[in-house]
Structures are given as C-alpha cells and as structure tokens.
Amino acid sequence: MIFRRLCVSAGTLALAVSALPSVAASAAPRPAGTAWSLQRDADAVRDAGVTGVAVRLETPGGTLTARSGVGDVDARRPVPMDGYLRLGSTTKTFVATVVLQLVGEKRISLDQRVEQLLPGVVSGAGNDGRTITVRDLLRHKSGLPEYVSDVLPEPTAESYFANRWRGYKPAELVSLAMRHAPAFPAGTQWAYSNTNYVLAGMIIEKVTGRTWEQQVHDRILRPLGLRHTDTPGTDPVLPFPHAANYQQFTVNGPLVDTTVPYRPFDSGADGSMTGTARDLNRFFSALAAGELLKPAELAAMRTTVAMPDDSGHPQGTRDGLGVFFNPLSCGGGYLGHGGNGFGYEVQAATTVDGRRTITVSAHSRSADPRTSARQEAALRTLIDHALCHST
DSSP: OOOOSOSSOSSOOHHHHTTOOBSSOTTSOOOOHHHHHHHHHHHHHHHTTOSEEEEEEEETTEEEEEEEEOSOTTTOOOOOTTOEEEOGGGHHHHHHHHHHHHHHTTSSOTTOBHHHHSTTTSEETTEEGGGOBHHHHHTTOSOOOOSHHHHOSSSSHHHHHHHTTOOOOHHHHHHHHTTSOOSSSTTSSOOOOTHHHHHHHHHHHHHHSSOHHHHHIIIIIHHHTOTTOBOOTTOOOOOSSOOOOEEEOSTTOOEEEOOSOOGGGSSSTTTOOEEEHHHHHHHHHHHHTTSSSOHHHHHHHHOOEEOOTTSSSOTTOEEOSSOEEEEOTTSSEEEEEEEEETTEEEEEEEETTSSSEEEEEEOEEOSOHHHHHHHHHHHHHHHHHHHHHOO
C-alpha cells in the first residue's frame, strides 16, 4: 500500500466503526461467485475499522461494484456508488505518463539531468541536480528529501485546521526540501519522496510552456473522455456525490472530518487530482493496454527496481516509473498506484494486460498502528481476490 505523505496511520476508530452495517441489506439474497467475494471483502475492510468503503471492478465479463459502511457518520447516508474521490498520489501516474509521452516525442530524455532542465533549482545542503536524472525522479531514486515535514509542523487536528488553507508554489516546496541533506547519492538507493513529482511537474511546464495540469487534460483526460477527473489545484471543493473523509489524529481519539483537503500538500503534481473510480479504472486500463504510451516508453514505465524491506510496501513490490508492480497470490502481478491524505486512501490497480482493473476507496484513517495494519491487509486481500478470481 502506498503511504503517500502523512506520519499518521491509515484507517479510523476500530471499536467505534466496526459495527457499521454493510450498505447491502442483510435480508437481501447473497449474490454468488465473485460478486459475493467482492462484497465480503469490502465488508472485511469496514470490519477492520473503516467508516466507508467503495469498490469498482472492471472485467471482460462486465463491471462489479460493492460498498460498505457509511458515507457520513452523522447522517448515516450510504457511500455513493462511483462518487468523487481525492486521488492523492495516484496523481503521480498521470504526471509520469505525460513525462513519458514527452520522452517519446524526443523533447526530453529519461537520462537527462535535472540541472539541464531546471537550472539552479535542485541545490543546497548537498543536493545536486547535476547528478539526478529524470528517471531517478520518476522511480524515487533521486535521494531528494521530503518537503512534507516543513508544511506539516505536527500531525495533529490543530495543525490541520491551522494550516489547511495555506498554499505553496511548486518552487517554494522544492526550496523547503533543499534545506535538508539528501538521503543518499542519486541512483544508489530507493526512497519515496513527493519532492520528485513536484519537480516532474515543473519539468513538464519548462519543456512545454504549459502547466502539468493543462498537459494532463490535453493528453489524457480529453482523449480518454474522463469527464469526471480534474486537476483542481487549490480549490477545496470536492464535487457531489462524495463520501466524507475522517482522520483520527490520536489513538482512541475522535474522528475529525477532513473532507476539506490539506492544501500545503494536496494541490500539486504529487497529489492533487480528483476523480471517480469509473474514470480511474479507464485510465489504468488504457495505460496498461498501450493506448497512452508508445511501446518503448511503456516498457520503460514497467521496468522496475527493488525496494528496501522497510519501505512500507508489501514484500515483493517493485517500483517503476509512476507505477508499482505488486505480486498476486495466483501468479503474475498487477500495476497500480495508491494515494492517501488526511482521512482517505485510494488504491487503483490493473492486471498487466489492462483486462481487469479495480479502484478501492477507504474514507477514514486511524492513529492506531495495529488498526492501520489490519486495514492495509484487508485492502490488499480485496485487490488480490478481485484480480485473481474475476473473469
């Protein structure tokens, strides 16, 4: 599971929420086969303490959906089907796709140095853009430090409310990161850093003369007809319908409604997009099927590197260019990328041929590491079952 940027864990109050009902009426007949499995696994995520869960699975045989829990803990309304979601770091896959399209057009090279593209931007405290390639940025091998701790003084409710409206320009975020020493020399190790994709967005604008948001709209959203996906920037409004997002900031503490995003890290190329599960499935299916990238660039995206055991990802996960490869229990694996922020987590995944694609959204996160681990395990199990057993 992709831990995008927060120090707090994923999920919500286990005891308070585990009793929330599945949206499916208990008296209704239990569907057979994969549909029952999908609902059962969605209920398992709810039972692990998540307030609301929604799943959309596309297969050659059709579309399956499931939802569990509630979309609003006060009104007790159901989680909307195909509601609008904050995509978090799943934004990175869109950005990487645009960068690779530019590579295919010979406008940049994956081996080009960041200093050549953004002179003087990556420097200070031992950081050196002359040693970092575009490829290093996209697969998190740059060693560049995170900016997140600079814009999130403390992972508390007080800090969330005090700072959530503050906006930063991309160059400002990079400047904050450049005050810290690199984690390692570029290309030698792996460490996830949102700073990498802030820089990728800046490179897109430098090369094309248009923002990364404009390029995503022109090159991906419009051609694929993704009318319910957007790059809202600092706009805090999530279109309706949507589930509310809830963050538990302290163990045994209350749920805090965090549906309003935290703008310091929810407004850039590293994690600002919104969309629906239907659109997200269409994007990942098209990407895997070769509709968005030429063969050489798609192969480059799928070329993965090993990650350290303490990366926070399941054993066997490998990192490509804007996507992760995860093994399946039935053999082979899937490509995908997740995203999270205060109160939400989204996972998008597709088989390597793009024939089976799933998006799962969980609308609360916990401060309890044990609860968080149970929720992560339940999400992984749901995705594995869906991609292994769907037809």
